[in-house]
Amino acid sequence: MCQLLALNCFNPTDASFSFTGFSQRGGRTGDHTDGWGMAFFEGKGLRLFVDHQSAAHSPVADFLRRYPIKSRNIIAHVRKATAGNVSLENVHPFARELWGHHWVFAHNGHLTEFAPQLHGNFTPVGQTDSELAFCWLLQELSKSHAAMPSTAELTLTLQELIPQVSRHGTFNMVLSNGLALWAHASTQLHHIARAYPFGEATLADQDWHIDFAQHTTPDDRVAVVVTTPLTEDEPWQAFAPHELRVFEGGSLVAQHMGDAAHAKARQALPADVLLRIDEAVQRIQNMLAQANAGGPGVGTTQ
Amino acid sequence: MCQLLALNCFNPTDASFSFTGFSQRGGRTGDHTDGWGMAFFEGKGLRLFVDHQSAAHSPVADFLRRYPIKSRNIIAHVRKATAGNVSLENVHPFARELWGHHWVFAHNGHLTEFAPQLHGNFTPVGQTDSELAFCWLLQELSKSHAAMPSTAELTLTLQELIPQVSRHGTFNMVLSNGLALWAHASTQLHHIARAYPFGEATLADQDWHIDFAQHTTPDDRVAVVVTTPLTEDEPWQAFAPHELRVFEGGSLVAQHMGDAAHAKARQALPADVLLRIDEAVQRIQNMLAQANAGGPGVGTTQ
Secondary structure (H helix, E strand, C coil), rough: CEEEEEEEEEEEECCCHHHHHHHEEECCECCCCCEEEEEEEEEEEEEEEEEEECCCCCCHHHHHHCCCCCEEEEEEEEECCCCCCCCCCHHCHHHHHEEHHHEEEECCCCEEECCCCCCCCCCCCCCHHHHHHHHHHHHHHHHHCCCCCHHHHHHHHHHHHHHHHHEEEEEEEECCCEEEEEEEEECCCEEEEEEEECCCCCCCCCCCEEHHHHHCCCCCCCEEEEECCCCCCCCCECCCCEEEEEEEEEEEEEEEECCCHHHHHHHCCHHHHHHHHHHHHHHHHHHHHHHCCCCCCCCCCC | CEEEEEEEEEECCHHHHHHHHHHCCEEHHHHHHHHEEEEEEEEEEEEEEECCCCCCCCHHHHHHHHHCCEEEEEEEEECCCCCCCHHHHHHCCCEECCCEEEEEEEEEEECCCCCCCCCCCCCCCCCCHHHHHHHHHHHHHHCCCCHHHHHHHHHHHHHHHHHHCCCEECCCCECCCCCEEEEEEEECEEEEECCCCCCEEECCCCCCCCEHCCCCCCCCCEEEEEECCCCCCCCEEEECCCCEEEECCCEEEEEEEECHHCCCCCCCCHHHHHHHHEEEEHHHHHHHHHHHCCCCCCCCCC
């Protein structure tokens, strides 16, 4: 198994605090020592660091813990090899271009009897089931849309596609196009959304206590998604099995239960109540989308 | 204008010596201060570092000068923006996946009225003519071959494609799939092939003299391609205009003059002489290909 970390932020924010704790799991507090990687979107551009060494001992990871790179969308991964060799081409996150945008993906879990037909536009370089799933997702997205659609439209398509992968095994994953972050849990994923007024937090994996109020501005908003909570003293929200959460501008903008759980929950409600719930959810999503379309600001370490 | 650097090596080799001199051109000995990038193949895997800061002053470039990464194929670029903003998505080298292999490309020059039709498999993320040319080259390669062909076959196709770009302006470029290196000059490119017995060299841009014999094994072979010579005391070979040179296993394996110059040179020779030259060239290429298929070894700084 592996561990996932992703940040989605309203203002460009560095992940020094989160990555310092997270990277300890690659060799110190965890045994995910078969490589690590970290991707930072900067506007439409992408920096992708991958390494076959352990995150706790890699000189590149050490450099990144000390050199803050500010980004609105960050994805990191520490790997414990289950499928594929320990070599650079099997290190997450994986990146591809689609519709003139970089896409980044990392996966925790194992897929069995997953052998989708690939048409050649996206072909795995390495041997992991994870990169295969990513290539298939992008292929199917590209078949569904001619150009980059809205986050809401992409979410609808991903709700169709993800179950076709997750029925083959464990599919905890994070995916970003530099604008939004999609996180899907089969078994284990947590998130926290930090916003004004900011509190304090203590890393679980390293001796670091931070007062976010000292490092933030009132308009900062940061959502952090991770396999197991990074801090000891914050209210991390566990994903339900087969739940997809979508983040934009540092906030949770959509939350979809898997089909079975969702259908069961809805069956218990009268039709007029369902209608009013759906309308309210749509209004909230529209308000969030408008709020997220606001100007840039200054974010700091998270 | 920009500057290009590429290494193709028989054994995995670090580029600390070359990059130390080259990166000075990004702000100290040259004014190519609008970003820099460097790509290292490791097997089928790829590490790609890009930065919008100047190479001479970037903390990431400083880290790479001190942290040797060994690779058989390396491409680096320092940028002086002529087309496209100074932002991360416009920084070379560019990378894409084709046939399950990473491809890396960097360009020096400017193209005008170059507006090829793209079918959507490879779309530029940024605004440079360079990334557009790269996307078009990969699109046309993918149309010409169903799977990764041999270096010789790829060279034949590239000989057809490159003139279709270079007639739009200056197209000095380096391209690698992790196995071979293709270098094409419109105006300016040089190469040197270092092999046993190794000599000494002095950087042109920085105070560093090296005795390669102290850092190499007898089976090391390294070809270095660069815009202007990196060292003061080695016999760098200038490319002719519209010349394509192909490197594999640290050696020059093919060399093609542009159509006009090539046709003119061949017209001066009798048909039976041409035939024997072509046969001899083919034999040499086969021998080199066999020699290059040999086992791995240990390379050091170049």
